[in-house]
Amino acid sequence: MRSHLKKLFIIYPFIYSFIFLANAQEYQISLLTCDPGDQLYSAFGHSAIRVLDRVNNQDLVFNYGTFDFNTPFFYVKFTQRTLDYMLSVSTYERFLYEYNYYQRNVREQVLDLNPEQARQLVQFLQVNYLPENRFYRYDFFYDNCATRIRDAFESILGKKLDWNEEVNPENKTFRNLIDEYVYPLPWADFGIDLALGAVIDVNAKEREKQFLPDYMEAAFARAIIVGDGPNRPLVKSSHVVLEFPERESAMELFNPYFVWWILALGVMVLTFLGFKKKRLFKGFDIILFSVLGLLGLLIVLLWFFTFHSQTKYNWNILWAFPGHLFLAFALLRNNIKSWVKKYLLFALILANIALIFWIFGWQSFHASIVPLLLVILLRTNFLYYNWEKFKTLEKE
Incomplete structure (x- = not known):
């Protein structure tokens, strides 16, 4: 009897480690950040979540920035802010095909979530993708393709997510942040400044800057996970997925x-x-x-x-x-x-x-x-x- 117990105590750690490693490899969660495009709707870049499911052999991208151009009265609804955006799901290969076609850089940050956190996030996304949940009322500054991702991670990680914000960040108003991206589109820049009021001439908090994908990418790179064993960076590794020569952004004469x-x-x-x-x-x-x-x-x-x-x-x-x-x-x-x-x-x-x-x-x-x-x-x-x-x- 003692020999069996002794063998069990020796074998158990190996069995436990095997189960833990198997679970740890079930999902790999990544943040994808895409560079701006040439059109106004793509001028601010894009964010999406990649879920690599090794158990079911699926590589999916969850995208909160989808809208339907065929929506009745599309431009009227867009102007009135009654147009609904939705969460869509595509394969990673199909997602990259589009950005490769338009020659827009894509970067990936693989996140260091434990198995349970990764599982909860996938479940969160699956519930969000249900027909009754996938649509949402888009707001450029406070509820868009980037902020939805930020809010998802805050919901899953709670107080364990520390954004580790800079002590003395550069003060930028919401208008300043927009101007960084629309400068190559002078007429769009003029139209935005004409349409938006004084409410955007206030300094954006560091968390609020994450409505822009580039700023959210930087925030994820600084963030740490606390209270879950030793403190660790939220981002485990980063790499460039697609990279193209930098385009010249000279302002047109007709501006x-x-x-x-x-x-x-x-x-x-x-x-x-x-x-x-x-x-x-x-x-x-x-x-x-x-x-x-x-x-x-x-x-x-x-x-x-x-x-x-x-x-x-x-x-x-x-x-x-x-x-x-x-x-x-x-x-x-x-x-x-x-x-x-x-x-x-x-x-x-x-x-x-x-x-x-x-x-x-x-x-x-x-x-x-x-x-x-x-x-x-x-x-x-x-x-x-x-x-x-x-x-x-x-x-x-």
Whole structure:
């Protein structure tokens, strides 16, 4: 009997070690980080979770960044933030095929999860992939393909996940973070700055920066797992999966800075000629204030009639004001009403207030609007101080 017990005590550790190693190799969990693409929807990069299931011989990628272009009223829903994104699953091979086709770099961080943590994460993803759970209401800053992954690991690891944040990180606003990625797309950069309000001009916390895949990759590289034996890095190993030559990102000549400054110079010449010839060229002002008024309507729609939290308190409305449409319509008439002169002064004051908001940092505007503000100030001044001449010319 004693000899059998002795053999059992000798064999048991080996049996236990074999079972532990077998379980440890059941799942390998990785974070995949993909570099930005050329289109706006891919300009910020992408994140996904790779699950290598050695028991069932499956190599899958769980992707929270999927949406359906065929959704009815796709662009309306996207604008209103009523478009649902979903969790999709594909093979690792198929996932890489797409990024290889578009020549976008992909990096992998293999995570050092214990068998139970890996199993819980896979179960979490499987439950999320159920038809009733896979859809979610996308939010660019707070609920996207990257933050969903971060939240999944926080849910599974709880207090055992220490992000090990930098003591003195560089302060960056949400707008600063976006600008890092849209600089090669100047018109998209202009449109984003036009559409998003002052709420994104606040410093993002280190955890909040993880809405961008590159920043989440860096956060995973710093993170450690605590309270689960000796402290260990969350990332066990890292390697490059796909790598392509770096692309040049020179800004195109046709960009907001160039276009608006050319416009401003043209308006200066037009105004100078009008002063010399005693003409106001109101046709230009009708077009100018019509465009500004339409932009103002768009800002109002995004501010008050969508579910986007980032489009609130958008002080671009100070220079792109919807009321400018009334001015444009008034200038179309032969008999100009007396209130038009008062409105010109009002528009002039609004443009100056916009500059004050910018100077004091209450909202950061796109730098290319400087010539637009100059155009507004110049034309409102010119029309206001030449009001009597304007009326006389209209009677003639």
